[in-house]
Amino acid sequence: MKRNYVLSYKAENTNEPVIWRLIKDFDLQVNILRAKVSPGQEGSLLVEIDASEAATMDKALCWLEQQGIKCMGVAKRIFWEEKLCVDCGACTGVCFPAALAMDKTDWKLAMDLDRCTACGLCVKACPFGCFRLDFGD
Amino acid sequence: MSDKTKSWEEINAKLAAGEAVVVTAEEAALMSEECTPKELAKKVDVVTTGTFGAMCSSGMFINFGHPEPPIRMEKLSLDGVPAYGGIAAVDAYIGATEVHPDMSNFGGAHIIENLVSGKEVFLKASGKGTDCYPRKGFEAKISKETINEMILANPRNAYQNYPAACNSSNKTLYTYMGTLLPGCLNVNYSTSGCLSPLLNDPEMRTIGVGSPVFLAGALASVAWNGTQFNTKKPKNKHGIPLSNAATLMLVGNAKEMSREWLRAAYFEHYGVSLYLGVGLAIPVLDEDMAYRVSIKNEDIETTVCDYSQEGHPGLLTSNYAILRSGEIELRNRRARTAPLSSLKKARELAVELKRLVLSNSFPLSPPTMAFSSNTDIKALLSMDQKGRPS
Ligand code: SF4
Ligand code: SF4
Numbered sequence: 001m002k003r004n005y006v007l008s009y010k011a012e013n014t015n016e017p018v019i020w021r022l023i024k025d026f027d028l029q030v031n032i033l034r035a036k037v038s039p040g041q042e043g044s045l046l047v048e049i050d051a052s053e054a055a056t057m058d059k060a061l062c063w064l065e066q067q068g069i070k071c072m073g074v075a076k077r078i079f080w081e082e083k084l085c086v087d088c089g090a091c092t093g094v095c096f097p098a099a100l101a102m103d104k105t106d107w108k109l110a111m112d113l114d115r116c117t118a119c120g121l122c123v124k125a126c127p128f129g130c131f132r133l134d135f136g137d
Numbered sequence: 138m139s140d141k142t143k144s145w146e147e148i149n150a151k152l153a154a155g156e157a158v159v160v161t162a163e164e165a166a167l168m169s170e171e172c173t174p175k176e177l178a179k180k181v182d183v184v185t186t187g188t189f190g191a192m193c194s195s196g197m198f199i200n201f202g203h204p205e206p207p208i209r210m211e212k213l214s215l216d217g218v219p220a221y222g223g224i225a226a227v228d229a230y231i232g233a234t235e236v237h238p239d240m241s242n243f244g245g246a247h248i249i250e251n252l253v254s255g256k257e258v259f260l261k262a263s264g265k266g267t268d269c270y271p272r273k274g275f276e277a278k279i280s281k282e283t284i285n286e287m288i289l290a291n292p293r294n295a296y297q298n299y300p301a302a303c304n305s306s307n308k309t310l311y312t313y314m315g316t317l318l319p320g321c322l323n324v325n326y327s328t329s330g331c332l333s334p335l336l337n338d339p340e341m342r343t344i345g346v347g348s349p350v351f352l353a354g355a356l357a358s359v360a361w362n363g364t365q366f367n368t369k370k371p372k373n374k375h376g377i378p379l380s381n382a383a384t385l386m387l388v389g390n391a392k393e394m395s396r397e398w399l400r401a402a403y404f405e406h407y408g409v410s411l412y413l414g415v416g417l418a419i420p421v422l423d424e425d426m427a428y429r430v431s432i433k434n435e436d437i438e439t440t441v442c443d444y445s446q447e448g449h450p451g452l453l454t455s456n457y458a459i460l461r462s463g464e465i466e467l468r469n470r471r472a473r474t475a476p477l478s479s480l481k482k483a484r485e486l487a488v489e490l491k492r493l494v495l496s497n498s499f500p501l502s503p504p505t506m507a508f509s510s511n512t513d514i515k516a517l518l519s520m521d522q523k524g525r526p527s
Binding site for chain 2: 104106127
């Protein structure tokens with residue numbers, strides 16, 4: 001199972017080689033998609049984690065929490081205001097992970113936010129201001 | 138009259154008797170897979186079309202009514218968005234793309250949407266004061282209940298086809314065709330394909346000055362041809378122009394319109410625009426019209442243009458079946474395709490129009506005057522210092 005998470009941490013946790021531990025101790029595949037770090041203070045990492053089993057993923061997430069690192073599924077970082085949406089589709093052309101696509105039968109916007117990598121392109125592409133992205137803070 | 142033709146009167150008589158067959162343009166396209174145009178002309182009387190997309194060239198005339206003492210409004214704004222006051226004392230025109238001086242993502246289209254929705258808008262007006270209009274300033278909240286007329290008057294709507302857009306440069310472009318990513322990564326297209334009003338009667342045999350039109354929920358009228366009306370664009374073998382060609386100037390009572398079919402939009406780094414729902418009901422007069430209204434997405438072609446180059450040169454010709462698939466092959470790579478107009482709403486509009494036609498709430502009537510069939514457009518030339526075109 002593949003999931004995208006935003007890991008947010010404070011400077012005091014950074015001496016732990018988090019990514020290395022995730023790979024080594026939990027046998028996960030970790031792909032860093034985006035990072036925002038303010039030196040000496042705090043940071044956020046957007047990572048794609050691939051685990052062979054759901055249980056391993058849960059254990060890893062638990063360990064991260066114990067280290068004081070907040071994990072949040074990216075789906076929870078992108079906000080979409082449904083009542084503004086007219087299903088035009090303008091957002092779908094810029095969403096490369098295909099979290100946004102048009103349903104080819106009813107032509108409604110079909111969302112699979114677990115695939116979202118928080119690139120933010122849809123925020124500007126939507127003519128109706130439907131999206132808001134909250135990354136890392 | 139040959140048995141292959143039906144007159145407007147015959148179709149109207151069938152509608153009045155509740156015997157007419159009305160289908161949407163999408164349904165007609167499907168039917169044509171199983172029957173010939175000749176058979177379709179026999180079976181179907183009216184075909185309804187629809188589109189819901191950005192139509193920048195739109196705006197609204199407002200008559201505010203006279204205050205006491207009266208004012209000749211010369212400069213005015215609505216919620217801070219400037220409106221044109223150079224027409225009589227209390228008439229004004231608010232253009233959809235006019236922007237608020239301090240808020241680039243808020244403009245005329247928002248004012249129009251808010252007034253149509255019944256919201257209050259703040260009017261601020263000033264004039265120099267004359268003997269007959271002594272007042273120099275006026276401020277008040279207005280709404281559709283308090284003002285005389287709200288007439289949507291759109292110089293150019295319902296483009297017959299439109300080129301799709303991409304960007305071959307190495308930086309992202311923000312355009313009225315949406316976000317165009319570098320390296321031709323995506324292609325954006327507009328128009329509702331086989332549902333699009335003017336693509337179902339490409340020669341405009343049944344559409345002209347005075348034609349009834351569904352405009353943002355109201356029964357409105359084609360006032361004239363739209364601006365930049367062009368009948369000389371190259372056509373494909375089905376008679377479909379390969380890029381933007383004919384247009385309509387539409388007029389209707391905005392007090393009867395609904396936010397469901399009229400929405401303000403903002404395109405990043407471009408500005409404000411207005412999304413409108415527009416639909417026409419087309420009578421299937423004969424075999425030729427039956428052939429026109431059953432046009433399929435694969436037979437409607439358009440040009441994919443490169444918005445990063447001067448003059449937006451065409452890179453290839455594609456069709457709406459490919460564009461709607463979500464992917465296109467461009468320069469030996471796959472590019473994502475995305476619509477800008479809502480097909481879902483275009484469909485809903487065509488279905489709503491079908492209901493209105495069947496219940497005799499939307500009239501079918503021939504135009505009072507045909508459009509010109511021989512027009513093209515001019516470029517605006519700049520002048521050199523001696524006043525010669527350069
Ligand atoms: S933020 Fe990026 S990846 Fe996520 S939905 Fe928007 S365009 Fe897609
Ligand atoms: S661009 Fe905005 S309005 Fe259009 S489908 Fe996407 S979210 Fe909906």
